[in-house]
Amino acid sequence: MAKxxxxxxxxxxxxxxxxxxxxxxxxxxxxxxxxxxxxxxxxARRASRATIxxxxxxxxARPEIWFRGRRILYVITLRPHFFRNSTPEARITTLLHxxxxxxxxxxxxxxxxxxxxILKGARFGRRLRxxxxxxxxxxPDELLAVVSHDGEVLARQWLEKPPRTAARGGLVRRRYDExxxxxxxxTMVTRRR
Numbered sequence: 001m002a003k004x005x006x007x008x009x010x011x012x013x014x015x016x017x018x019x020x021x022x023x024x025x026x027x028x029x030x031x032x033x034x035x036x037x038x039x040x041x042x043x044a045r046r047a048s049r050a051t052i053x054x055x056x057x058x059x060x061a062r063p064e065i066w067f068r069g070r071r072i073l074y075v076i077t078l079r080p081h082f083f084r085n086s087t088p089e090a091r092i093t094t095l096l097h098x099x100x101x102x103x104x105x106x107x108x109x110x111x112x113x114x115x116x117x118i119l120k121g122a123r124f125g126r127r128l129r130x131x132x133x134x135x136x137x138x139x140p141d142e143l144l145a146v147v148s149h150d151g152e153v154l155a156r157q158w159l160e161k162p163p164r165t166a167a168r169g170g171l172v173r174r175r176y177d178e179x180x181x182x183x184x185x186x187t188m189v190t191r192r193r
Contacts, residue, residue, distance in 0.1 A: 008185060011153040014146030015039045018095060018139075025138050026131055029099050031106045038067050041155035041186045042077035049081045049090075052098040056108015063162040066177040073108035078155070084189045091147035092139065093132050100128055150190040154183045 019034040045051065053075045055062050065072040076098050082091060103109045160180040163172055173180075 008152045008154050009149065010183065011146065011149070011155050011186075011188075012039055014143070015095070018092070018143050018146060019099065021139065021143055022096060022099065022135055026096075026135055028131055029096075029102075031104050032099055032102055033106060035070055036073045036106075037076060038065060038072045038074070039076045039078065039156070040181070041083070041157050041184070042079055044080045047081060048079050049086075049094045050076055050078050050098050052076050052101050052110070054103075054109050061165055063165075063173060064175045065162060066175065067181075068178075073106065074102060083186050085191055086189070087191050088144055088148040089132075089136060092136060092144075093128075095147075096132055096135060097128055100131065148190055149188050152185045152187050155186045156181050157184045 016034045016037075016039070019032065019037060019039075023029045023032040023034065042051075054073070055065055055075060056073050065075065076095075078094075082094055101110050103111045158180060159182050160173070160176070162176045162180075
């Protein structure tokens, strides 16, 4: 008789709870609203662990993304380095790193003073490190368990990825929602410190 495959947990709801908890515990992230951030698993991009994409603000017309009836203002894409051969602490650091880029207005733009172009090299790390230390000292065990999982999880992924811009009147879709997403397996390989 074939052995039953273990149930694969969805990682998205747990990551949303971590984002909500970090915003409640860290004054520097108090403006962050987890309900308007979409977290997806994505393709490799060099050695990047994650990226954040603002979906609002001035500039070129961006497609709208809606999830569960809410307009999404930021998309965090977790890359293979986040999932593979990482520690729970490194995963928390990655999430906080991306959240730190969000504008204090939480308007779908990035914070002008918290970009890598402004805080070059080690300066960004020096600003982020105290937040990470404080949060790792306070994070509840059940939330740390979300990023400590070892094995397959289900993560939202794009079936059709929104372009950077969507010109009005063009043939490009202007609105994206659950129909352009799917839950797919991702393997987490967790190292212990």
